[in-house]
Amino acid sequence: MFFHPGRTPRGVVVAALAAVALLAPTGQAGAADSRAAAPPLRELAAESGRFLGLGVNGPLLDQANYTAVAGTEFSSLTPGNEMKWGSVEPTRGSYSWAGADRIVDYAEAHDQEVHGHTLVWHSQLPDWVANGTFADGELRQVMTDHVATEVGRYAGRIARWDVVNEPLNEDGTLRDTVFLREIGPDYIADALRAARAADPDARLYINDYNTDGLGAKSDGMYELVTSLLDAGVPLDGVGFQAHLILGQVPASMEQNLRRFADLGLEVAVTELDVRMQLPSDAAKLQQQAVDYGAVVGACVAVDGCAGVTLWGFTDADSWIPPTFPGQGAALPWDENYQPKPAYHAIVEALGGDPAPEPEPGSxxxxxxxxxxxxxxxxxxxxxxxxxxxxxxxxxxxxxxxxxxxxxxxxxxxxxxxxxxxxxxxxxxxxxxxxxxxxxxxxxxxxxxxxxxxxxxxxxxxxxxxxxx
Incomplete structure (x- = not known):
């Protein structure tokens, strides 16, 4: 999924947090440092044997209020844009690694895993791939070379890879992409095999949206992954993006996650947000908290669910408003980096204490x-x-x-x-x-x-x- 790269949070902090902390202390205040009062979410998630991840916006790693949360609350980082084909290989055979390297280095410095995102996707491709002219069999070689190069560069440093992203139509059939047209359905297996050869220890995923509950698209995903497993193709996990609308968490989400886990696969919620029609109000924020709690709770209830990744954490940095005009407020921290009720719902779903509820006047x-x-x-x-x-x-x-x-x-x-x-x-x-x-x-x-x-x-x- 696209990750909006350019919004600047309101009132950015220029006071940093010091040496062994996040940055050396300089300057003074702007927006909130939003570490929450509860134990870090990553600690609560770890107690249940899971990760709590963040879809990270690389350019914001320069900002102390952003890193104060990104570096402490989350145990896994997913680069929003920096590992996509158009970012790392904009021209054929010429690679640009600075953005991806920075996120991997940052994660390692903060004892975080990296979920690589993404190797083969129909979107955010460089023009030479999306609109290129290829001889018979050429794109297969181009694709496997790209996968081998990127995975190989980070071998031993990436916990999971979204090897193939969003391969399905809404009816569960394979999406019409340049890879399907030029290579055929085997492009998925070819990409997975190339990734396994480049890093035998990374867990390899297929990732898609609108597959969170039972339905035609998730049935198509189930058929796809069972066929790959039956053919001996290396596949370790399935990612469920969970870009959800307020009040519409599928009632069958836990059941759906469980059926994939029962295949022996790792499952994960990979890109969670819950958007609403603006403006937000107390009732909407409470429903959003219920929704976040339900999604995280579904993962906690399924033994094979490895964790949940939020697709951003603050409404100051969200892909939703530019993509869905009139909608937003989709994340657990608000635009001022303050935790919303959704944050406290995540804490409770992970087994933490509920938010304090003072009496009136206290x-x-x-x-x-x-x-x-x-x-x-x-x-x-x-x-x-x-x-x-x-x-x-x-x-x-x-x-x-x-x-x-x-x-x-x-x-x-x-x-x-x-x-x-x-x-x-x-x-x-x-x-x-x-x-x-x-x-x-x-x-x-x-x-x-x-x-x-x-x-x-x-x-x-x-x-x-x-x-x-």
Whole structure:
């Protein structure tokens, strides 16, 4: 699926997160650092033996607020565009690896797997492939050479490959592509064999959309993969893209995943998002949370489901609005990098604690030192409010000698040991049960317990503790 490469998130953070953290600390604040209060999603997923992946937008790896989430919440990265044929071999025999290399290097530096995407696809092909003139048998050689070159370059570094992407029509028959026309139906088997030869350890997938529940297209996928297995073709997994519409998660999704897993194949949800008609509202966001929970829950319920990949994490960077005008808000973090109800539904589906639900008039605070080094630390603060607010002030104390040197998602001042954080122009309105968030960097790496925080003069309960 296409991954929109160009949207810039609102209020990008220029304060980075330091040395052993994500980047060296420079500058000061803009948009939110959106690490969530719960344990990272990757940890929750790992406890169930699964990965939680991200379809990553490579150019945004320059931005600290993006990497603060991408590098900590996810255990697998799928390049959105950087490994597609048009990106890596724009002219015949001439390869461009910089974008793909960067994502693989980043993943390895953050102890993440890479899901390679994608080797053979009818879309985003270079013109010389899509509209080329080939002698008999020539495109077969071109295709297998391309597969062997790309897979071979990353042999031992890629966990899974989408070897063939979107091969089916909606009725389950093979899609009319240049590969089907020039090579015939065996192009799928040829591509899989070439990939296996180039990296015997990578798990090889076929990936498609609208195959999430039982139906003609998923039946066609089932027939395709059983025929490949019967012929001894190397195939390890099937990917289900799950580009879903609000309220339309197939009731048969778990059953469908299970029938493919029962063939001895690995299954995975590879490109999950749930779009809605804009504008969003509380009811739509709650339905979206139900939908995300249902999809992740279906994977958790199937022993052969290896994991779930979100196709982006923030609404500030989504392929949906340009592709489906009037629709959007499809991802678990909003445009300001704040977790939405969908995020908390994923946490619960992975076995984590439910989101705090403060009583009206109360608040629950979560204060976390998210990174620490000899000369500094970064801190993430989230406060969930039991009543709607239009403008917020959060106060708390720091140890003597500890000073804030930069902040983001807030207008922050310090007087002695007292820190006062106020909303900025775009994040002052928070609904009942909603969460505000901000972050800051200090000049001290000292370990300190979470301080008492107050929201608009009300002392907050600390997350995970009962009110006193």
């Amino acid at each position: 608040c629950v605070a979560d204060y976390r030192v998210t990174n620490r080094w000899n000369a500094g630390s970064t801190v993430d603060v989230r406060v969930t409010t039991g009543q709607p607010i239009a403008g917020w002030t959060v106060t708390f104390g720091l140890p003597v000698g500890e000073s804030v040197v930069s902040s983001w998602n807030t207008s922050l001042t310090q007087s002695g040991t007292t820190v006062t954080a106020r909303n900025v122009s775009w994040n002052g309105t928070v609904g009942a049960g909603g969460t505000l968030g901000f972050g800051f960097q200090t000049n001290s790496g000292a370990v300190n317990a979470a301080p008492v925080l107050s929201l608009n003069g009300t002392t907050c309960t600390t997350a995970g503790q009962a009110p006193s």
